Amino acid sequence: MSVSVNHLSFAYGKHSPLVLDDISFSVKEGDLLAVLGPNGVGKSTMFRCILGFLNKYKGDILLNDVDIRTLTHKQIAKQVAYIPQSTHPVFNYSVLDVVLMGVTNQVSLLSAPNQNHIDQAYAAMESLGISHLRDAGYGEISGGERQLALIARALVQKAKILIMDEPTANLDYGNQFRVMCRISDLAKEGYIIILSTHNPDHAFLYANRVLMIQSGKVIADGRPDDVLDAKLIRDVYGVDVHIEEFQSKARHHKLCIPVEGGVDKQK
Amino acid sequence: MPDTAKNQSVQTRKMPNYKLRFILLIIAALVCILVSFGVGRFSISLYDVVLLLLSPFFPVTETWDYAMFSVVFNIRLPRILAALLVGAALSTAGAAYQGMFQNPLVSPDILGASAGAGFGACLAIYLSLGSGMVTIFAFAGGLIAVLVAYLVSRMTKGSATLSMVLAGILVGSLFSASTSYIKLVADTTEQLPEITYWLMGSLAGATMDDVIFAGIIIVLGIIPIFLLRWRMNVLTLGEDEAKSMGVNTHQLRFVVIVCATLITAVAVSISGIIGWVGLVIPHFCRMIFGYDYRKIVPASIILGGGFLLLVDDFARTIASTEVPLGILTAFVGAPIFAYLLIMGGKRS
Numbered sequence: 139m140s141v142s143v144n145h146l147s148f149a150y151g152k153h154s155p156l157v158l159d160d161i162s163f164s165v166k167e168g169d170l171l172a173v174l175g176p177n178g179v180g181k182s183t184m185f186r187c188i189l190g191f192l193n194k195y196k197g198d199i200l201l202n203d204v205d206i207r208t209l210t211h212k213q214i215a216k217q218v219a220y221i222p223q224s225t226h227p228v229f230n231y232s233v234l235d236v237v238l239m240g241v242t243n244q245v246s247l248l249s250a251p252n253q254n255h256i257d258q259a260y261a262a263m264e265s266l267g268i269s270h271l272r273d274a275g276y277g278e279i280s281g282g283e284r285q286l287a288l289i290a291r292a293l294v295q296k297a298k299i300l301i302m303d304e305p306t307a308n309l310d311y312g313n314q315f316r317v318m319c320r321i322s323d324l325a326k327e328g329y330i331i332i333l334s335t336h337n338p339d340h341a342f343l344y345a346n347r348v349l350m351i352q353s354g355k356v357i358a359d360g361r362p363d364d365v366l367d368a369k370l371i372r373d374v375y376g377v378d379v380h381i382e383e384f385q386s387k388a389r390h391h392k393l394c395i396p397v398e399g400g401v402d403k404q405k
Numbered sequence: 406m407p408d409t410a411k412n413q414s415v416q417t418r419k420m421p422n423y424k425l426r427f428i429l430l431i432i433a434a435l436v437c438i439l440v441s442f443g444v445g446r447f448s449i450s451l452y453d454v455v456l457l458l459l460s461p462f463f464p465v466t467e468t469w470d471y472a473m474f475s476v477v478f479n480i481r482l483p484r485i486l487a488a489l490l491v492g493a494a495l496s497t498a499g500a501a502y503q504g505m506f507q508n509p510l511v512s513p514d515i516l517g518a519s520a521g522a523g524f525g526a527c528l529a530i531y532l533s534l535g536s537g538m539v540t541i542f543a544f545a546g547g548l549i550a551v552l553v554a555y556l557v558s559r560m561t562k563g564s565a566t567l568s569m570v571l572a573g574i575l576v577g578s579l580f581s582a583s584t585s586y587i588k589l590v591a592d593t594t595e596q597l598p599e600i601t602y603w604l605m606g607s608l609a610g611a612t613m614d615d616v617i618f619a620g621i622i623i624v625l626g627i628i629p630i631f632l633l634r635w636r637m638n639v640l641t642l643g644e645d646e647a648k649s650m651g652v653n654t655h656q657l658r659f660v661v662i663v664c665a666t667l668i669t670a671v672a673v674s675i676s677g678i679i680g681w682v683g684l685v686i687p688h689f690c691r692m693i694f695g696y697d698y699r700k701i702v703p704a705s706i707i708l709g710g711g712f713l714l715l716v717d718d719f720a721r722t723i724a725s726t727e728v729p730l731g732i733l734t735a736f737v738g739a740p741i742f743a744y745l746l747i748m749g750g751k752r753s
Contacts, residue, residue, distance in 0.1 A: 186645070189645075189648070189649055190648070191644075191645055191648060191649075210653075211648045211649075211651055211652070211653060211654075212651040212653070213651075214649075214651070215648075215649060215650055215651030216651070218649070219649065219650075220645070220646065220649035222645070222646055227642075228507045228508065228509065228641060229504075229507075229509070229641050229691075229696040230696050231638070231695075231696045231697060232695065232696075232697070235638065235696070235697050239638060239639050239642070239650060240650065242635070242636065242639050242650045242651060242652060243650060243651035245635065247633070247636070248632040248633065249635070250634070250635035250699055251635070295650060
């Protein structure tokens, strides 16, 4: 199982500037790829290309060596699930209904999910520790719980590639770690995970690959411990940081600490 | 997880018994239908109504005269069927549009169907084409308005749903202005009152032909919406999320909008313009049955039909002359909507 992006370039209009400029990378089973980069750098656009929402790009995107432009949305959905940022819903469905929507690909056009699908939804919610919320309104639970519900929905979809747009955005400190821990467990189970984040520490803590994007170009690609350094973060974000290293029982850690007075007013 | 503490109440919350609620709703609608046969200027007892209705199927001793028979079968039956059909059509179309546009404040005339139908009807009245042509013109006018709105929105860039709503407003206002112009030039003794009365909505003139014409289209239009109701849930999440779950959003949205437009246009063509039903009833259904379209669609059909029938009963009984339906639905619908807004606000 793999996702390969080869020389991907994209612009929204014929004469508009390139949002993505010759991006190439590939990920395989068990990878957790953190995509880093400043706001508006094209991370979401890249995800939208990989998900098949946008198709007027140059280069190609291969899902298990098949060009996604030859696949229908239904076929892509069997392999790739999308976990958007959790927003407040227009219609306040129950959490169970939201999770259940993940099975849509498996039910025929004119029918609805059956008990078997409901059991799958319960199992996914159980595995993420949110089964107690099944009858709660999706609009009434916390942002962290909503994010977990969306992950449960992706699991029910049975796709092995999960694309997450800033899964920790708008979450409090504790929920950020709870959500990231579940995500890293999923990578260990063999899912491919591609997520965007604004926190280099998340890349250090959970990712085994990091892709740094600036102005639509990949400027660093590799293991977080190898490629994320003070110079790169200075270049991209305009902030001076110390990268501290320390040894815990389990492993060697790196963390970013901003240096006092080292923040550019503008970037 | 610390999160769970705050959700203890959620955890123990019991799911409402939706089956029981559906049964009660159906019983209420059936009672409403029976009562509707009895009330009116010529009042008939419930017992006689039941016997009369059974008479075509079972040998029943005749306790009625021909006048009673005629009132029940020739006057009230078509009118009751028309009320049920129009109410069901408007509220189902409202629920469908609200889902498609991810906006709970949308009503079935959002794409200009009512304004177009109103113009069609006025034109037919102005040209003195007779009541049959008024229905046909209204139906065609509604369809043309939505088609124009759809074509205009296809030519724009950006969000498909937003441009469609804007195009609907644009086309609707164009047709309303045309209607006003016809009113201006129409004959003031005969045509203008007829136009005005038509625009206020009424089922007084509903005939069995109307019922058959509208009934076929409404049933054919509701069936796809009913069958696609699970997918409509997914579509309310928005274009990208629905696509990521494997839904063919363009095709699904197109089918649902075509069906909702057909049933709105045909309902308006036999009843005139009746506001509020398509906006309020889906909200009412959500309050009783939650947000899942698997329940909202059948609930809208039953509650919409029953509601309009009840309002029509008042329309023909509260005053010595018929009160136009559009006025009554506004008087009833607006306070209900205010109540739902206040209650909905309190819950969240």
